[in-house]
Amino acid sequence: DIQMTQSPSSLSASPGDRVTITCRASQRITNNLNWYQQRPGGAPKLLIYSASKLQSGVPSRFSGSGSGSDFSLTITSLQPEDFAAYYCQQTYSPPLTFGGGTKVEIK
Amino acid sequence: EVQLVESGGGLVQPGGSLRLSCAASGLTFSDYDMHWVRQPTGKGLEWVSAIGSAGDPYYADSVKGRFTISRENAKNFVYLQMNTLRAGDTAVYYCTRGAVGATGHFDYWGQGILVTVSS
Numbered sequence: 001d002i003q004m005t006q007s008p009s010s011l012s013a014s015p016g017d018r019v020t021i022t023c024r025a026s027q028r029i030t031n032n033l034n035w036y037q038q039r040p041g042g043a044p045k046l047l048i049y050s051a052s053k054l055q056s057g058v059p060s061r062f063s064g065s066g067s068g069s070d071f072s073l074t075i076t077s078l079q080p081e082d083f084a085a086y087y088c089q090q091t092y093s094p095p096l097t098f099g100g101g102t103k104v105e106i107k
Numbered sequence: 108e109v110q111l112v113e114s115g116g117g118l119v120q121p122g123g124s125l126r127l128s129c130a131a132s133g134l135t136f137s138d139y140d141m142h143w144v145r146q147p148t149g150k151g152l153e154w155v156s157a158i159g160s161a162g163d164p165y166y167a168d169s170v171k172g173r174f175t176i177s178r179e180n181a182k183n184f185v186y187l188q189m190n191t192l193r194a195g196d197t198a199v200y201y202c203t204r205g206a207v208g209a210t211g212h213f214d215y216w217g218q219g220i221l222v223t224v225s226s
Contacts, residue, residue, distance in 0.1 A: 001168075034212040036152075043201055043219055044144075044152065049212035087152055091211045094165045096142070098152040 002026050002090050006099030012107040017078045021102045023088035025069040032092035035064055035073045039084045047086075048073060078104070109133040109215045111202045116220035119192055123224070127187040129202030129217060137180040140205035142213060143187050145198035145222075153198075156187060157205065170196075192224045 003026035013019050023033065035048040046055045048064035051071055061076045075082055083106050088099040115127040129141070143155040156176040157165040164176050175188040185202060199221050203213040 032210050034210065036213070038152075043216040044213075045216070046212055046214050049206070049214075050210045055214065089152075089154075089213070091205075094157065095167045096154040096157070096211075098154065101151045 004099040010103040023071045029092035111217035113217045113220035129185045131183045136183040141185040147198045
């Protein structure tokens with residue numbers, strides 16, 4: 001199985017900050033890497049797919065990069081609604097594993 | 108607009124069974140892979156099972172041999188039959204759609220349904 005390791009597991013930031021979350025796969029997964037946001041009490045929401053493609057309707061302050069086994073999600077200028085949990089996921093091969101999550105909290 | 112609505116959750120004793128249903132609307136259902144993802148309270152996401160558009164099933168090791176996924180294209184439903192349930196299966200279960208294309212990312216999610224396994 002492909003293991004997905006996200007870091008950090010949590011971070012504190014202020015509105016307007018730039019934040020980067022990283023995700024490492026235990027083997028190469030080309031660009032089959034997706035990012036999801038989950039607000040408290042809600043279902044996950046797709047932000048980025050294929051490592052760097054912005055899902056329709058997602059603000060441009062979200063961006064993804066990477067290929068192979070190392071990936072990152074960047075949020076420029078954090079907004080109040082961005083304080084949430086973020087998960088990476090590989091869809092290269094079953095089981096389609098998720099990272100452990102990163103909780104972005106208000107400083 | 109695509110909508111996924113789960114039902115069938117609840118409280119069940121260890122060793123018991125439950126069948127989750129997911130009603131899909133706003134899409135050509137037979138074209139898409141469908142997945143179940145679960146999340147224990149306060150913890151992360153775990154992919155559970157998938158069924159391809161052709162009906163091919165896939166399972167996480169943690170549920171293989173106990174859970175069965177199926178679909179009914181004529182009614183736009185996907186099901187998850189859960190047998191021999193354990194306390195560790197307690198979670199919110201989400202139904203999700205796998206997007207068409209190479210990456211198969213999960214572009215639509217249901218609101219989730221709680222399954223509690225406890226005596």
